[in-house]
Amino acid sequence: MEKDYIILGIETSCDETAAAIVKNGKEILANVVSSQIKKHAQFGGVVPEIASRQHTEQITYVLEEAFRQANCTWDDIDAIAVTEGPGLIGALLVGISAAKALAFAKKKPLINVHHIAGHIYANRLIEEFEFPLLALIVSGGHTELIIMRDHGEYERIGETLDDAAGEAFDKVARTLELPYPGGPHIDRLSEKAEASIDFPRAWLDEESFDFSFSGLKSAVINYVHNEKQRGNEIDKAQVAASFQASVVDVLTEKTYRAAKRYDVKQVIVAGGVAANNGLRKRITEKFKNTDIPVYFPPLELCTDNAAMIAAAGSILYEKGRFAAWDLNGKAALPLT
Amino acid sequence: MTKKITFISEEEAHTEAIASSLADIVQAGDVITLTGELGVGKTHFTKGLAKGLGITERVTSPTFTIVKEYEGRFPLYHLDVYRLEHSDEDIGFDEYFYGDGVAVIEWAQFIEAFLPEEYLSITIERTGDTAREITVEAVGKKYEPYIEKLEEALGRFGK
Numbered sequence: 316m317e318k319d320y321i322i323l324g325i326e327t328s329c330d331e332t333a334a335a336i337v338k339n340g341k342e343i344l345a346n347v348v349s350s351q352i353k354k355h356a357q358f359g360g361v362v363p364e365i366a367s368r369q370h371t372e373q374i375t376y377v378l379e380e381a382f383r384q385a386n387c388t389w390d391d392i393d394a395i396a397v398t399e400g401p402g403l404i405g406a407l408l409v410g411i412s413a414a415k416a417l418a419f420a421k422k423k424p425l426i427n428v429h430h431i432a433g434h435i436y437a438n439r440l441i442e443e444f445e446f447p448l449l450a451l452i453v454s455g456g457h458t459e460l461i462i463m464r465d466h467g468e469y470e471r472i473g474e475t476l477d478d479a480a481g482e483a484f485d486k487v488a489r490t491l492e493l494p495y496p497g498g499p500h501i502d503r504l505s506e507k508a509e510a511s512i513d514f515p516r517a518w519l520d521e522e523s524f525d526f527s528f529s530g531l532k533s534a535v536i537n538y539v540h541n542e543k544q545r546g547n548e549i550d551k552a553q554v555a556a557s558f559q560a561s562v563v564d565v566l567t568e569k570t571y572r573a574a575k576r577y578d579v580k581q582v583i584v585a586g587g588v589a590a591n592n593g594l595r596k597r598i599t600e601k602f603k604n605t606d607i608p609v610y611f612p613p614l615e616l617c618t619d620n621a622a623m624i625a626a627a628g629s630i631l632y633e634k635g636r637f638a639a640w641d642l643n644g645k646a647a648l649p650l651t
Numbered sequence: 652m653t654k655k656i657t658f659i660s661e662e663e664a665h666t667e668a669i670a671s672s673l674a675d676i677v678q679a680g681d682v683i684t685l686t687g688e689l690g691v692g693k694t695h696f697t698k699g700l701a702k703g704l705g706i707t708e709r710v711t712s713p714t715f716t717i718v719k720e721y722e723g724r725f726p727l728y729h730l731d732v733y734r735l736e737h738s739d740e741d742i743g744f745d746e747y748f749y750g751d752g753v754a755v756i757e758w759a760q761f762i763e764a765f766l767p768e769e770y771l772s773i774t775i776e777r778t779g780d781t782a783r784e785i786t787v788e789a790v791g792k793k794y795e796p797y798i799e800k801l802e803e804a805l806g807r808f809g810k
Contacts, residue, residue: 329715368740403717405742456715477694478712485714486689529694529712536690537780646716 320393322632323381323423324625325374327410328402328430329456332373335621336385336392340629343440344385346615346622349373370409378413381621389421394637396628399427400645401456407644415642426628427638430619431457431650432469434585436630437616437623445580451570453594454586455481455496458526458566460573461650466630469650472573473524480562481588483528487535487558491551501555502591508552510560512538517565524573531561559593567597574607582609589617655788656798658808662781665808666692667699669785672804674703676797677753679725682767684759687775692783693757696775697729700755713757717742726752733758741765769793784810 319339326333332349349369382388397414400407418425434457435450450461458480460473478486481498488497493504514534517527535558542549574582584598589611602609616623631637660666677683677700685693694712701710704723713719713731721727728747735742736758744765747754759766769791776784785808789795802809 367742401716403742454715475711476709479715482712482714490689533690536688540777541780646718646720 320629320632321387321391322426322625322628323392323395323417324428324621324623324628325378325395325397325410325414326430326433326619326621326624327370327374327406328398328400329406329619331619332370332377332409333619333621333624334374334377334381335625336381336387337440337622337625337629340436340626340633341440341443343622344387345381345383346620347377347380347384348615348618348620349377367405367409370406374409374413378417389423392421392423394424394426394628394632396426396428396625396631397642398430398433398624399638399642400648401430402644402646404644404646407646411642411644415640419640424632425638425640425642426631426636427642428624428627428631429648429650430624431459431461432467432627433623435461435463435469435583436627437585437612437620438583438610439626440616440622441612442610447577447579448581448583449570449574449577449579450583450585451566451589452586453480453566453584453588455479455485455588457481457586458528460524460569462573462577462579467634467636471650472577473526473569475526475528476519477527477529478532480526480528480566481586483532483558483562484588484591486532487555490536490539491549491554493551493555498588498591501559502593504552504555505559505593506556508550508556510557511553512557514538514557514561516561518568524569526565526569528562531558559591563591563593563597566594567601570598571601574602574605579607582607584609584611585617587618590614654795654798655786656802657784657786657810658805659778659810660783660785660808663692663695666695666775666783666785667702669805669808670696670699671703673787673797673801674700675804676800677704677771679751679753680749681753681794682748682770683753683755684766684770684772685755685757685775686760686772688777691775691777693775694731696773696785697727697755697757700753701727701729704753718747720752726750728752728754729757730754731757732761736761739764771797 324335335346336344458475484498493500706723772788774786
């Protein structure tokens with residue numbers, strides 16, 4: 316596109332209420348996430364909540380803050396992009412209702428965005444895409460490998476058969492009596508010990524790019540249970556390091572195999588678990604001697620945010636693919 | 652009338668078989684709670700139930716999205732309210748508890764205030780690395796006949 320354009324993004328699919336303003340699909344003018352605002356104590360440090368009540372309370376503040384940070388007015392906005400799904404239906408509807416109302420009132424086109432497409436496009440805010448590219452999406456709700464051959468075209472080649480990787484982190488953390496969310500705690504503890512306990516790695520069959528973390532979760536729980544029964548002290552760092560090594564091994568190996576098989580030009584790691592230091596190190600190391608660059612978005616773009624929704628929406632804006640007024644939230648939504 | 656029955660499951664496959672038999676008994680509008688510690692096999696039980704309901708789609712953990720819906724002989728609403736432990740919010744439970752399908756709720760103790768008066772309570776207890784005791788209890792008269800039907804169908808797993 317020759318002319319500059321500016322997209323307002325809205326994301327409320329899960330815990331975060333978020334709004335962002337992005338120019339030409341690549342330049343962040345504002346990126347506001349409710350939990351960050353809370354850190355600055357404007358909301359009195361309320362515990363983040365999952366459901367719609369919290370989103371309803373925060374959506375207008377988050378939007379106002381985005382306009383303030385970007386120093387924009389409604390005249391500058393060319394379209395509104397919003398997360399359509401997947402997610403918690405009550406939460407999705409808050410963002411969609413806001414986006415629809417604003418699009419109607421301000422006479423702006425409305426764009427529906429898939430949450431996972433957003434996670435992938437978070438990387439385009441940092442680095443231009445080169446196709447074909449491989450994306451590993453790892454978060455509390457998702458573990459997927461996706462091939463992209465062009466903008467807006469997705470082929471899922473693998474997914475979790477049971478628990479998402481981030482969920483396994485949270486549940487193992489709970490077993491080790493670490494605070495929620497458990498991922499960062501396990502990552503930190505892992506640096507203090509060797510991965511000396513031999514937990515299982517679910518490779519499934521040789522050709523498969525699918526994942527399974529339920530068996531690993533059970534193995535860790537059984538280990539902790541049995542050690543307690545024997546009256547042994549649990550070395551939390553050792554359990555954390557061994558568990559994380561198992562998850563990281565499988566994620567790294569499968570990503571590497573997929574990158575080779577599909578002869579990709581780029582690997583992108585996205586989603587909340589992409590913030591994990593152990594995973595970053597292992598994947599970087601594994602691809603060091605290849606000519607395939609690996610990109611991890613910065614932390615604030617790994618976790619749920621609206622800049623990624625605006626970025627993914629930008630591609631649809633350029634293609635002229637807009638949503639109808641009957642747009643509705645979808646709890647389950649395939650990425651096509 | 653018997654209100655409660657306990658089955659022995661030696662491995663995951665038994666748990667799925669027990670759950671699959673329950674699928675022949677349940678009806679649209681039923682509510683089932685699944686209680687048991689982390690990793691005890693609550694989602695495995697739901698996988699078995701889904702299979703019994705003729706659901707071919709893969710059942711994965713609903714922990715993050717809280718609710719997942721599947722289409723079978725009738726809909727299966729798979730809820731996991733683990734993340735609602737410190738919340739008192741109604742996320743629209745009635746749509747699932749009084750809907751056209753069967754609602755299965757993991758960690759139902761976190762939303763006790765929202766549960767209907769009658770439901771089928773299933774407790775899974777760990778007795779070994781893979782062995783489990785599965786207790787099915789009728790809470791309310793509606794579910795009492797289910798216990799007898801289960802006893803008939805699953806005598807081989809009886810305690």
